Amino acid sequence: MHRGSCLCGAVKIAVEGDLPRPNACHCVACRKHGGHYGASLEVPCAALHVEGEDFVRWYHSSEKVRRGFCRICGSTLFWDPLHHDWTAIAMGMFDGPTDTSLSMHIFVSEKGDYYEIADKLPQNET
Incomplete structure (x- = not known):
């Protein structure tokens, strides 16, 4: 079980099972939402347990995606594609070791x- 929270602790998460490798997203929307590029990993909705859901606010950044943040401290929490059975969790939410590492960089064209991206991980333009 991997646990985490937002900056103020109003929103807490628990994820069952091993964590997949996260992506680093360099798109304009992720950079504006989080202040720099975003690092997140995708987990099945059934494996994610959220405490303090009343403190999560959603911004629909497109017709297909909403972005979750804490209404108290403003922490970036989730990237949630509508009509899918998974959600992406911001890596900054996790407390303690995650036992995973970045897999690739996406939207490097933005x-x-x-x-500079100095590691040797794959870089996708989109």
């Missing part, structure tokens, strides 16, 4: 000009 990355900020103020940093």
Whole structure:
């Protein structure tokens, strides 16, 4: 079981099972939502347990996706594609070791000009 929370602790999560490898997303929307590129991993909805759901607010950033954040502290929490049976959890939510590592960079065509991607992971333009 992997546990985590937002900055203020109002929203807590527990994820059953091993965590998959996360992606680093450099798209404009992720950078604006989180302040830098976003790192998140996808888990089946059935494996995710959320405590404090009343504190989660959703922003529909497109017709297909909503982004969850804590209404108290503003922490980035979720990237949730509508009509799917999984959601993405922001890596910053996890407490303690995750026993995983980045798998790739996505939307590198939109990355900020103020940093370089220096690791040797795959980079997808979109």
